[in-house]
Amino acid sequence: MGLKGNAAIVGAAQYRPEKYATAPRMFHLEQVADLAGLALADAGLKASDIDGLVIHGPQFHEAQVFVPAMAAEYLGLSLNFAEVVDLGGCSSVAAVWRAAMAVEMGLCQAVLCVIPARMAPFGPDEDPSWMARAMRFGGHSTAFGAPEAEFDLPYGHMGQNTGYAMIAQRYAAKYGYDPVAMAKIAVDQRTNALANPDASFFGKPLSIEDVLASKMVAEPLRVLEIVMPVAGGAAVIVASKEVAARAKNRGACITGFGEHLSFKSPTYATEMTDTPIGPASERAFAMAGIKRSDIHAAQLYDCYTITVLLTLEDAGFAPKGEGMRWVREHDLTYKGNFPMNTHGGQLSFGQSGTAGGMSQVIEAFHQISGRAGERQLKRCDTVFVSGTGGVMSEQGALILQGA
Amino acid sequence: MSTNKPLPTATEISAPFWNGLKAGRLTIPQCKSCGHWIFFPRRHCDKCWSQDLEWKEVKGTGTLYTYTLTRIPTLPDFADEMPQKMAVVELDEGVRINTTLIGLDEGEVKVGMRVKPVFDTVKSDGTALLRFTAADKDFPSRIDSTPAALAAAAEAEAEPAAAKRQVRCDDEAAMKALVSDTFSPWSNQIVVDQALIDEFAKLSGDDYWIHTDPERARKQSPFGGTIAHGALVQVLQSRLRIPLDFEVVGFTNMVNYGSDRLRFPAPVPAGSRIHAHSRVKSVEKLPKGMQLTMEIVTHVVGSERPSVINDLVILYM
Numbered sequence: 001m002g003l004k005g006n007a008a009i010v011g012a013a014q015y016r017p018e019k020y021a022t023a024p025r026m027f028h029l030e031q032v033a034d035l036a037g038l039a040l041a042d043a044g045l046k047a048s049d050i051d052g053l054v055i056h057g058p059q060f061h062e063a064q065v066f067v068p069a070m071a072a073e074y075l076g077l078s079l080n081f082a083e084v085v086d087l088g089g090c091s092s093v094a095a096v097w098r099a100a101m102a103v104e105m106g107l108c109q110a111v112l113c114v115i116p117a118r119m120a121p122f123g124p125d126e127d128p129s130w131m132a133r134a135m136r137f138g139g140h141s142t143a144f145g146a147p148e149a150e151f152d153l154p155y156g157h158m159g160q161n162t163g164y165a166m167i168a169q170r171y172a173a174k175y176g177y178d179p180v181a182m183a184k185i186a187v188d189q190r191t192n193a194l195a196n197p198d199a200s201f202f203g204k205p206l207s208i209e210d211v212l213a214s215k216m217v218a219e220p221l222r223v224l225e226i227v228m229p230v231a232g233g234a235a236v237i238v239a240s241k242e243v244a245a246r247a248k249n250r251g252a253c254i255t256g257f258g259e260h261l262s263f264k265s266p267t268y269a270t271e272m273t274d275t276p277i278g279p280a281s282e283r284a285f286a287m288a289g290i291k292r293s294d295i296h297a298a299q300l301y302d303c304y305t306i307t308v309l310l311t312l313e314d315a316g317f318a319p320k321g322e323g324m325r326w327v328r329e330h331d332l333t334y335k336g337n338f339p340m341n342t343h344g345g346q347l348s349f350g351q352s353g354t355a356g357g358m359s360q361v362i363e364a365f366h367q368i369s370g371r372a373g374e375r376q377l378k379r380c381d382t383v384f385v386s387g388t389g390g391v392m393s394e395q396g397a398l399i400l401q402g403a
Numbered sequence: 404m405s406t407n408k409p410l411p412t413a414t415e416i417s418a419p420f421w422n423g424l425k426a427g428r429l430t431i432p433q434c435k436s437c438g439h440w441i442f443f444p445r446r447h448c449d450k451c452w453s454q455d456l457e458w459k460e461v462k463g464t465g466t467l468y469t470y471t472l473t474r475i476p477t478l479p480d481f482a483d484e485m486p487q488k489m490a491v492v493e494l495d496e497g498v499r500i501n502t503t504l505i506g507l508d509e510g511e512v513k514v515g516m517r518v519k520p521v522f523d524t525v526k527s528d529g530t531a532l533l534r535f536t537a538a539d540k541d542f543p544s545r546i547d548s549t550p551a552a553l554a555a556a557a558e559a560e561a562e563p564a565a566a567k568r569q570v571r572c573d574d575e576a577a578m579k580a581l582v583s584d585t586f587s588p589w590s591n592q593i594v595v596d597q598a599l600i601d602e603f604a605k606l607s608g609d610d611y612w613i614h615t616d617p618e619r620a621r622k623q624s625p626f627g628g629t630i631a632h633g634a635l636v637q638v639l640q641s642r643l644r645i646p647l648d649f650e651v652v653g654f655t656n657m658v659n660y661g662s663d664r665l666r667f668p669a670p671v672p673a674g675s676r677i678h679a680h681s682r683v684k685s686v687e688k689l690p691k692g693m694q695l696t697m698e699i700v701t702h703v704v705g706s707e708r709p710s711v712i713n714d715l716v717i718l719y720m
Contacts, residue, residue, distance in 0.1 A: 013645050033526045135625055149409070149411075151443045152501050154411045155502055155503045156408075156489060158477050158478065161473075161477070162487075162489045166470060173469070173514035218471045218473045218474065218489070220471075265503050267500075351416075
């Protein structure tokens, strides 16, 4: 069961992370076309090669429904497969394996996976109410009948910070907690960002002391353990072996994936410290037929330091309950013995909304295709990538291997 | 009473739960087929998918599954609860509930502690939320947190007025000795509700929708509801009695000379409670008399950012 590794990422593009206030305002359709063009140029392919589309659907500016058809029309493409993903921060990973599946089933030869994440210009009759609501309630629904509107919001449970903080607090009660190890995750990733001129925090070193002295947001999470939202957007092209053979770069073949979800609020998880990346990773490794130790780099979704810690444990890299000790014993930088989030992670690169997770996919591709600049690993043939949406609600895993 | 905190809207499915809370009882559905307890309420059992359910009253005791203390409010409207004691409680029946803890000091909160329910009325129509406190805590099982009740409670708890030192306004040295970097204790609290805001809008002619149209403000304002006029909050200083330990005497006339600085840094959402404190910022002897500048700072209760900063200049002649 599963993928045979006949589909590969062959091209990628992402906007440099920028502050929302100063980033260019572009229609989402315009961003889709622009990012697609950049990704095609990166691959050395032409627009007519694309015959599939996977796009992030929610909060698409120009349409709530019929997004793929509108995008195909705007782009001028004929598609044999069109798909919307709605998995929050897991959408990037989810888009890539859906594209790979379409290619391996013979539906498509090249699939564009794209997530626009710059703001669109506001029209004269724009109804700003959705934005006012989004600013107040984050990813929480306020709709009549939505369980979270009824049972979470009145108590102040909203957004992501407190949910992740409560997972961390339960972890602390079960297994113990080492704030220095948690800070080290952010610091090692910053070391990586110092070798990435595109990162938001390029040129800004960070120490353990800085993290521990930063403002407490929701105990035990401090502000430097939480991603900074930025404007951005990203696209990758997933192609068949035949198309990949004429692409410019070494392809990153998708040899394994997994996806898992069963709740929106982790309150309703069987056990909130055992996260969905566990079953998702298990499936991905089994599908690829490789061991944890075969991995040359891990690009782990990092909205918070606790997300990284639990992913290290539940994806099987560190023993359960011993992740903090494990982090202290490993060098997570691109020079280290467990290269992780070699672009800086979203904590140091910046989180461009739902496209943030694509930064991890693209870094894996850049490492495999040998284009990671100063932070390029000597050998990088096999990379593990994770995606996380909501409050550890929906998680996915990819195994990418050099062609 | 209006408030900008989100409130629950009961559905046909969940109404028995909310009606129970209003009456100080916790009722949740149980599956008649498999015995599974169900939370949040829904039409079916999320274990066996039977639709044969019945509402049952439970004691509400349980354990604290996890929690966090917030240092930044999850919404500005929750500033009066800081730090918010966000919690997940696992009832003895096995279901988990998102909630907040009440009546506990920060250090008393521990994962695994035993807890019991507190039915907290938050709206004048009786709407109540389910909070929890430590099982061994002597804390009432029903409380009233409507803004009016909270303001009245603060009034009742206020320190009795201390004996005031009298300072003669022409005693320059004594007057200058009043200057301090330290603020006074807090005043009484008052509720700035929509009725008050509407009256001020009528009086002042400033009826901009962000103050007066709750429906539009709920949908379109970044504050999620109406906010008071800055000028209204400023003049409400007259209703806030700040406990000062001195009294200036010996003048024939006292003139409000205006303000050296007036700022409205943070909004006051309709339904908020406000209070103020002050300090003497400067004292200057002028040919006309003694000029005292009082920095009066008004906050939404619990909010770090002030809503009004007023350097009020008073001339004693």
